[in-house]
Amino acid sequence: MxxxxxxxxxxxxxxxxxxxxxxxxxxxxxxxxxxxxxxxxxxxxxxxxxxxxxxxxxxxxxxxxxxxxxxxxxxxxxxxxxxxxxxxxxxxxxxxxxxxxxxxxxxxxxxxxxxxxxxxxxxxxxxxxxxxxxxxxxxxxxxxxxxxxxxxxxxxxxxxxxxxxxxxxxxxxxxRRGPSVHLSYTAPTNANFKWFYNEMTIPEGEDPIGSYFMANGFAEGYFGIQVNSPTERRILFSVWSPFATDNPNAIPEDQKIKLLKKGEGVYTGEFGNEGSGGQSYLKYSWKSGTTYRFLNSVEPDGKGNTIYTAYFFAPEVGEWMLIASFLRPKTDTWYKRPHSFLENFIPESGRIARRVIYDNQWMADAQGNWVELTEAKFTGDDIARRGYRKDFAGGSDAGKFYLKNGGFFNQSTDLQSMHQRPANGKKPEVDFVKLK
Structure with a gap:
């Protein structure tokens, strides 16, 4: 933001x-x-x-x-x-x-x-x-x-x-918000990837208000979960417009993000102040200590546009839930820059630590051929790069990737450092035909 x-x-x-x-x-x-x-x-x-x-x-x-x-x-x-x-x-x-x-x-x-x-x-x-x-x-x-x-x-x-x-x-x-930190996953460059899959767990007690745990990032947007208040949590999926502005009202009609479909109970609209584009979210009481699964796709439509679709799997529901599908005009791309990030969007919560664990990252082409991603680069925002705040960490731990920020802890991870997790060969179990 x-x-x-x-x-x-x-x-x-x-x-x-x-x-x-x-x-x-x-x-x-x-x-x-x-x-x-x-x-x-x-x-x-x-x-x-x-x-x-x-x-x-x-x-x-x-x-x-x-x-x-x-x-x-x-x-x-x-x-x-x-x-x-x-x-x-x-x-x-x-x-x-x-x-x-x-x-x-x-x-x-x-x-x-x-x-x-x-x-x-x-x-x-x-x-x-x-x-x-x-x-x-x-x-x-x-x-x-x-x-x-x-x-x-x-x-x-x-x-x-x-x-x-x-x-x-x-x-x-x-x-005062604290340093935002990111993991950029290393993906093969010899294929056109449509799908990115990730699993995310927020440890109990490390989910303060204001946290955004972003699981599936791509070059044109992001997909993750938020803590919005003591009583409200969200699953958030957004796509930036190709027109660079912080005012959604300034976007020309032919460069606006178009909603193609959305899941039951999902709010959709526009957002601004951090670039502008199409936003969707589902109010959902996800729980710390539970592992959630994220799946999204990026695919050109052959007409100079690209379609972005996001699905969320909660074990308590037991099936993939559609969040939304957007069309981004004047864009012709497959899935680029798979990444995750952790940020706090409420300045008053910048003194509180938060942590997230990422596991089992995979990408697939349009035919469903999966490739496991086991390497990531750790980076930070302007506040981290300047050393104004050094309470940030990330990389690999116990065979999984993680990010941590806030709380003014002393041990920080070197920015731009590379990290690996061991391959596990656990391909995602996704029946693409049954996805809504």
Whole structure:
């Protein structure tokens, strides 16, 4: 998914973000340390407790009204070292007391009316790997405990910190969502493939709200399952239009995705903001710990168009369910770029880990001749590639492929690395004649 902004907005946003970082880095020290790194809260803070949702914006934590609200800032340190923490406050309207905690050790701060800029918290011991700074409110006489723009870390010597450093191209938003990761399966190039088959299992307890576990990707779209709310889950299948736009209303009629058929209870329509095209989904209460099967086809119709069809097999149903079939105009292709990915589409859930297991990948030509896929390349999005977030992993484990992201864990997998699983020879059992 990708958000597009007007060019002038991007220029102003980049300038203001760069200025903020520069000002915080050079602002006068309030401790004995000579080196400083500023961590903007706009892309690095999460509300971890409290039923009232506080506001986290580009300027940081801009409301903190509820005594039950708690917050955490995460950053990764290249080594264990002594440091000093400072807060960069937006103007304090009234006195308050707050507690700042790092890795289990806390310090209480008394804030006065008119306080702003850098406020010393105290000396701390950073851990090598991810560190968590927590904020809790103790007492306030105004509407907010505090409004905080940034956290600043002072140190001596060499130290690298990984965090979301800037808001260029909306990176505060993408960074709080967490790094998206992908597996691109190696397929033979000497055949025209129509079908791709994959099996997917989400381990119990690793399916937080906002997760999209994408099983069957192709060059023009994707097919997988989502966690949309505490009570709603979906099977989602989408195909991009050949007309490049984020506004579905701008697509010319001769380049719109056409619905050919859909399964019972399946919603179909258009989508935007991440490219545009045809979308379908079935509300279905899939369960973690259960293995689901995905099958989809890509086939040219011989008239300059291509037909995309998706089927979902749930063991509790016991048969292949049609999700939808779309026609993509001005396209003449077979199945290209079989892949899977894992993403979180709700920024508030970016601090929670999620994991998915993929197994038994196969492709088949139009005659049903199957080929097993046992190799995949692991890649990540812009946030992962820049090292702004390093809580991502993927590859092969226990004879199966997997992806993991979120939760600020320390062990990451090298991007662009190749991974293999052992071949098992278990061809998919699909009766193509009976598919609806």
């Amino acid at each position: 990708k958000i597009k902004f007007p060019p002038l907005f991007l220029v102003l946003l980049a300038f203001s973000t760069a200025c903020m970082a520069s000002d915080l880095e050079k602002d006068g020290p309030v401790s004995e340390f000579s080196n400083y790194i500023a961590i903007p809260l706009g892309g690095n803070v999460y509300q971890t407790k409290g039923s009232q949702k506080e506001e986290i914006k580009e300027d940081g934590l801009v409301t903190w009204q509820n005594p039950e609200s708690e917050f955490s800032v995460f950053f990764k340190s290249s080594l264990a070292t002594e440091a000093v923490l400072e807060l960069y406050l937006l103007p304090q309207a009234a006195p308050s007391r707050i507690v700042v905690e790092l890795n289990g050790k806390s310090q209480e701060l008394s804030l006065k009316s008119g306080d702003s800029g850098l406020i010393r918290i105290g000396k701390v011991s950073l851990s090598a790997g991810y560190n968590e700074v927590k904020f809790r409110g103790m007492q306030k006489s105004g509407s907010d405990f505090a409004k905080i723009k940034a956290l600043r870390v002072g140190f001596e010597g060499e130290l690298e910190l990984d965090f979301v450093k800037d808001n260029i191209d909306g990176r505060f938003y993408w960074g």
